[in-house]
Amino acid sequence: MGDLRLPRYARDPDGTHPPLDYAGYGSTKLRHPKQPLVLLPQQLTEVTGPLLGPGRLGELDNDLTRQHAGEPQGQRIIVTGRLLDGDARPVRNSLVEIWQANAGGRYKHTGDRWPSPLDPNFDGVGRTLTDDDGRYTFTTIKPGAYPWKNHDNAWRPAHIHFSVFGTAFTQRLVTQMYFPDDPLFGQDPIFNSIPDEKARQRMISRFDLDRTEANWALAYQFDIVLRGRDASVFEDEEEEDE
Numbered sequence: 699m700g701d702l703r704l705p706r707y708a709r710d711p712d713g714t715h716p717p718l719d720y721a722g723y724g725s726t727k728l729r730h731p732k733q734p735l736v737l738l739p740q741q742l743t744e745v746t747g748p749l750l751g752p753g754r755l756g757e758l759d760n761d762l763t764r765q766h767a768g769e770p771q772g773q774r775i776i777v778t779g780r781l782l783d784g785d786a787r788p789v790r791n792s793l794v795e796i797w798q799a800n801a802g803g804r805y806k807h808t809g810d811r812w813p814s815p816l817d818p819n820f821d822g823v824g825r826t827l828t829d830d831d832g833r834y835t836f837t838t839i840k841p842g843a844y845p846w847k848n849h850d851n852a853w854r855p856a857h858i859h860f861s862v863f864g865t866a867f868t869q870r871l872v873t874q875m876y877f878p879d880d881p882l883f884g885q886d887p888i889f890n891s892i893p894d895e896k897a898r899q900r901m902i903s904r905f906d907l908d909r910t911e912a913n914w915a916l917a918y919q920f921d922i923v924l925r926g927r928d929a930s931v932f933e934d935e936e937e938e939d940e
Contacts, residue, residue: 725848745868761836771802772820777920781834812844838858855889860922862924906919
């Protein structure tokens with residue numbers, strides 16, 4: 699039996715991901731590593747999981763508007779897109795998870811205490827598996843902006859957090875999806891920490907009239923590319939030694 703050859707992945711172009719310590723984003727001073735990074739070896743377990751199937755997901759996990767007896771407040775939206783590898787091939791049967799604030803810009807979390815009402819019919823979390831074409835679909839509520847005290851009169855643009863797994867645990871990546879023409883882009887240090895303007899634009903979803911459902915929900919398109927020239931922007935990207 700031959701030696702196990704573990705996969706390695708090409709680095710994304712410079713400027714695609716934010717620096718670990720960004721002056722405008724205050725909490726990175728506490729979060730970024732103070733010591734040299736340690737490269738952990740990848741073993742068979744890390745590169746062959748997770749193994750997920752339709753039976754692991756609930757029927758309404760990807761419809762955040764139907765998880766309670768009542769309907770949530772806010773504008774109903776459909777968010778759909780494809781999960782692609784660096785060669786634009788679909789990543790099939792891969793777990794995609796989202797979490798977000800409600801229409802008033804508040805998370806259902808004990809740490810979120812700003813005076814915007816909680817919605818008893820909206821938890822703000824969902825998950826699904828990509829299909830054979832690498833496509834995912836969520837039905838949810840358009841999130842509101844919220845204050846976050848990073849600087850004077852600081853507000854986060856409306857956004858949805860995404861977690862994707864690719865084909866293995868070691869490929870788990872986290873990104874954020876924004877909405878077109880948000881007036882808060884110019885003052886948001888998280889959005890502007892991405893050095894490359896083209897990479898920043900890939901974080902903004904596209905309004906999709908073709909997938910918009912009449913008398914029901916607006917649709918937005920948001921593709922996620924794991925690697926390469928058109929890679930999506932991911933959080934906490936760590937450089938490794940060659």
